[in-house]
Amino acid sequence: MMMTPNNGSKQYTIAILGGGSFGTALSDISAQNGHQVKLWMRSEEQVKGINQDHINHRYLPDYTIHPSVQASTDIQATLSEADLVLIAIPSQSFRSVVQLAGNALEGKMVISTTKGIEPETFDLMSEILFEELASIRVGVLSGPNLAKEIVAKAVTATVIASEDAELCEIVQKVLHSDYFRVYSNHDVYGVELAGALKNIYAIVSGIGAAMGMGENTKSMLITRSLAEMSRFAVKLGADPMTFLGLAGVGDLVATCTSSLSRNFRVGYALGQGKSLTEAEAELGQVAEGVNTLRQVRQKAVELDVYMPIVEALHKVIFEDFDVSQLVKGMMLREQKTDVEFMVR
Numbered sequence: 001m002m003m004t005p006n007n008g009s010k011q012y013t014i015a016i017l018g019g020g021s022f023g024t025a026l027s028d029i030s031a032q033n034g035h036q037v038k039l040w041m042r043s044e045e046q047v048k049g050i051n052q053d054h055i056n057h058r059y060l061p062d063y064t065i066h067p068s069v070q071a072s073t074d075i076q077a078t079l080s081e082a083d084l085v086l087i088a089i090p091s092q093s094f095r096s097v098v099q100l101a102g103n104a105l106e107g108k109m110v111i112s113t114t115k116g117i118e119p120e121t122f123d124l125m126s127e128i129l130f131e132e133l134a135s136i137r138v139g140v141l142s143g144p145n146l147a148k149e150i151v152a153k154a155v156t157a158t159v160i161a162s163e164d165a166e167l168c169e170i171v172q173k174v175l176h177s178d179y180f181r182v183y184s185n186h187d188v189y190g191v192e193l194a195g196a197l198k199n200i201y202a203i204v205s206g207i208g209a210a211m212g213m214g215e216n217t218k219s220m221l222i223t224r225s226l227a228e229m230s231r232f233a234v235k236l237g238a239d240p241m242t243f244l245g246l247a248g249v250g251d252l253v254a255t256c257t258s259s260l261s262r263n264f265r266v267g268y269a270l271g272q273g274k275s276l277t278e279a280e281a282e283l284g285q286v287a288e289g290v291n292t293l294r295q296v297r298q299k300a301v302e303l304d305v306y307m308p309i310v311e312a313l314h315k316v317i318f319e320d321f322d323v324s325q326l327v328k329g330m331m332l333r334e335q336k337t338d339v340e341f342m343v344r
C-alpha cells in the first residue's frame with residue numbers, strides 16, 4: 001500500500017519512550033508520516049536491531065518498520081529536541097521512567113499511551129505526569145489499537161484525549177494517515193480509564209473462549225462488561241458517553257475478541273486450566289489486566305460499586321474458585337435493567 005506522508009503539514013521531532021510492541025508501532029506510524037522519530041529502549045541489542053535491520057526482534061519480529069526510526073538507550077539524547085513525547089511503558093514502571101526522564105520532559109507535549117493503573121496509588125498515567133512534572137501539556141492516547149495490526153497497516157482508529165485542544169489537533173495531524181485515523185475527546189479520565197478497564201474483561205473473554213462459549217454468551221459478556229466498566233468509571237467522575245466511543249466499546253470489542261490481545265491470551269490459558277504464573281510466563285509480555293483487576297476490585301469494594309464480573313474474575317484468579325460454579329451463581333442473581341444511563 002502507498003503511504004501518503006502527512007498531507008505536507010509541519011514535520012515534528014517525536015520521542016517515543018518504550019521499545020515494546022506499542023512503542024515500536026507508534027514509531028512506525030510517525031516515521032511513515034515523515035516525522036523525525038527517536039525511540040528510547042533499554043536493550044542495546046534491540047537498539048541495534050532497530051537501527052540496522054529496522055526490526056524489533058523481540059516484540060515484532062515479523063515486521064520491518066520505517067528505516068528512518070532511530071533507536072537509542074540514551075533517554076536524555078532521545079528527548080533533547082523532541083516537540084512531542086509518546087510514552088509506551090507498562091503502568092508499573094511508568095513513574096520510574098518519568099522520573100528518569102525528569103527535566104527533559106518539562107515544557108513538552110507528553111502523551112501517555114499506557115493502559116493501566118499504578119499499583120498502590122490507583123493513579124492513572126496522566127495523574128502521574130501531573131504529579132511528577134511542573135509544566136507539561138498532557139494527553140492520553142487510547143483505542144482499539146492492537147500493535148501487530150498497526151504495523152501490518154490495517155485500517156485503524158484511535159482517540160487522543162486532552163483538555164488542551166491544540167495538543168489534540170497536533171497529535172491528530174502528526175499521526176493521521178491513510179491507515180490511521182485519530183479522533184479527539186476532552187474526557188481524559190474516561191478515555192484513560194476505559195483503556196485500563198477493558199483489559200480485565202479481555203481476560204474474562206479469553207477464559208470464555210477457551211471454554212467454548214457461543215455467540216450469545218460472547219455478546220452478553222461484552223455488553224455487560226461495558227455496563228460494568230462505565231458504572232465504575234462514572235462513579236469516579238468519567239463521562240458515560242466516552243464509553244460509547246472508540247476508547248470504550250471500540251477497544252472492548254477488539255480486545256475481547258482477538259487472540260492478538262495479551263490479556264485475552266492470559267484468559268485463554270487460564271480457561272485451559274493453567275495457573276496465572278504459567279499463563280503469564282507463556283505470554284512473556286505485559287498483560288496489564290491482572291494488576292488492573294486487583295486495583296479495581298479493591299476500589300469497587302471501597303466505593304460500593306456493583307461489579308459482578310470483576311468480582312467473579314478476582315475469585316477465579318486469586319481465590320481459586322471454579323469458573324462454572326461462578327457463572328451459574330451470576331446467572332441466578334437478581335435481574336437488573338438493561339441500560340443504566342438512559343437520557344430520559
Ligand SMILES: NC(=O)c1ccc[n+]([C@@H]2O[C@H](COP(=O)([O-])OP(=O)(O)OC[C@H]3O[C@@H](n4cnc5c(N)ncnc54)[C@H](O)[C@@H]3O)[C@@H](O)[C@H]2O)c1
Binds near residue numbers: 021090113115286288
Ligand atoms: N501492544 C499493544 O497492542 C498496545 C496497544 C495500545 C496500548 N498498549 C499499552 O502500551 C503499554 C506498553 O505495552 P506494550 O505492548 O508496548 O508492552 P510490551 O510488553 O510489548 O513492551 C513493554 C516495553 O517497556 C519496556 N520497559 C518496561 N519497564 C521498563 C523500564 N522500567 N524502563 C524502560 N523500559 C521499560 C520493556 O523493555 C519493553 O520494551 C501497555 O500499558 C499497553 O497496555 C499496548
Ligand SMILES: O=P(O)(O)OC[C@H](O)CO
Binds near residue numbers: 144202287
Ligand atoms: O494486548 P493487550 O491485551 O494489551 O491489548 C492491546 C491493546 O490495548 C488493544 O487495543
